[in-house]
Structure formats: C-alpha cells, structure tokens
Amino acid sequence: MKILIADDHALFRDGLKLTLEQLDENAQIIQADGYTQALQILKDKAHPELIIVDLEMPDKDWNEGLDDLMQEAPKAHVVVMSASEDAKIIRQVMEKGISGYITKRSDPKIITAALKLVLEGGTYLPPILLENIANAKSTSENKNGNLTARQSEVLQYISQGLSNKQIAYEMGVSEATVKLHINAMLKALNASNRTQALVNAQKMGLI
Numbered sequence: 001m002k003i004l005i006a007d008d009h010a011l012f013r014d015g016l017k018l019t020l021e022q023l024d025e026n027a028q029i030i031q032a033d034g035y036t037q038a039l040q041i042l043k044d045k046a047h048p049e050l051i052i053v054d055l056e057m058p059d060k061d062w063n064e065g066l067d068d069l070m071q072e073a074p075k076a077h078v079v080v081m082s083a084s085e086d087a088k089i090i091r092q093v094m095e096k097g098i099s100g101y102i103t104k105r106s107d108p109k110i111i112t113a114a115l116k117l118v119l120e121g122g123t124y125l126p127p128i129l130l131e132n133i134a135n136a137k138s139t140s141e142n143k144n145g146n147l148t149a150r151q152s153e154v155l156q157y158i159s160q161g162l163s164n165k166q167i168a169y170e171m172g173v174s175e176a177t178v179k180l181h182i183n184a185m186l187k188a189l190n191a192s193n194r195t196q197a198l199v200n201a202q203k204m205g206l207i
Helices: 010-023 035-043 062-072 087-094 108-119 127-138 149-159 164-171 175-188 194-203
Strands: 002-006 028-032 050-053 077-082 100-103
Touching: 002 010, 002 035, 010 028, 010 108, 028 035, 035 050, 035 062, 050 062, 050 108, 062 077, 077 108, 087 100, 087 194, 100 108, 149 164, 149 175, 149 194, 164 175, 175 194
Parallel strands: 002 028, 002 050, 050 077, 077 100
Antiparallel strands: none
C-alpha cells in the first residue's frame, strides 16, 4: 500500500509514519511538507491509495489545497488530520467528500482503527461531530424527510461509519442492495457522496 502524508511538521510526520507501519509493515510511505509538494508528488505519477493531510499549512489555503489534492488523486482515500476540533470547520471539510477527519489529539489506537475503517470503504467522523449529530437526532425524532424506512436505516449506519459490507451484514441483505439504497438516499438528499449526505441530513434534522 502506498500512503502520502502531507504535514508541515516533520516530527508529526515521523510519528505518524511509525503508526502507519504498524497498520501495514509493507506500506510505502511518502512525505510532503505542504500542499504544494504533495501536489508535485501526485503529478509525478505517484498513485497513493491513502492521502493523510494536515488542514492548515502555510503554503496554501485549505479549501484550495484539499480541492487540488482530490482533483489530482480522485481514486485515493483522503483523510484530514488536524488540530482543529471546530465542528463547523469539520462539517465544511467533510462536505468535500473526504473519507475521514481525525483530530491530532486522538490516541494512536483510534487513529489506526479509523484508517482501517477508511481503507475498508467506511467514513470516519470524529466524536465531536457524532455528538452534534446525536443531539440533532434527539430534537428531530419524528422527521424522516423523503427517505424510505430502509434508506433511513442505511443513513443511520453510514453516520456510524460502517462500510457497505458492514451495512449489508447488519441489514441481512447483499452489498448490491445496500448500494441501491445508498444511491436512492443520495438522490433524495441531493448529495453526491456519503459524507455530503451526512451533512445534508444533519441540516435537515434527519440524524
């Protein structure tokens, strides 16, 4: 597995490298000190399966930097690791369709579990955002928008970060059926991906 780490702090990159080597001892880990160097690495035909990127780096605004990275590596799982725990910023970042947001204060075991989830096709949301979702759910128990019961069930599993395979197991259906429910749910929520669906659903009070 090839992994690209982009962070302007060398000590953090080295520490994360050790954690990643425990995840996959054969991982090929490439390091970049900012968005600019990360983009150059991608343009030089590196094809990482996983990109782990700091949010705030001095060489480029994070909005532009994330968009550029995702455009240059559309097939890669992109995970943000940031010191920011601002729920508003996290929602804005997740709306871009990334696979996860991990706070830098997280325990190494949490980081490893989150990255495993992402690589299995799931989405990792930090506890602070899940708490906000839970609070929204408690005040909106009777709202279900235009979603069917099955679509609502899938939405709840997605909010827990489950992959399609895990959702299929929980629902007792095939992965193909899960994909059909997800596609219909995305259309109903006017979303292009799972993370945007979570954000839109939260705004609508569905979760």
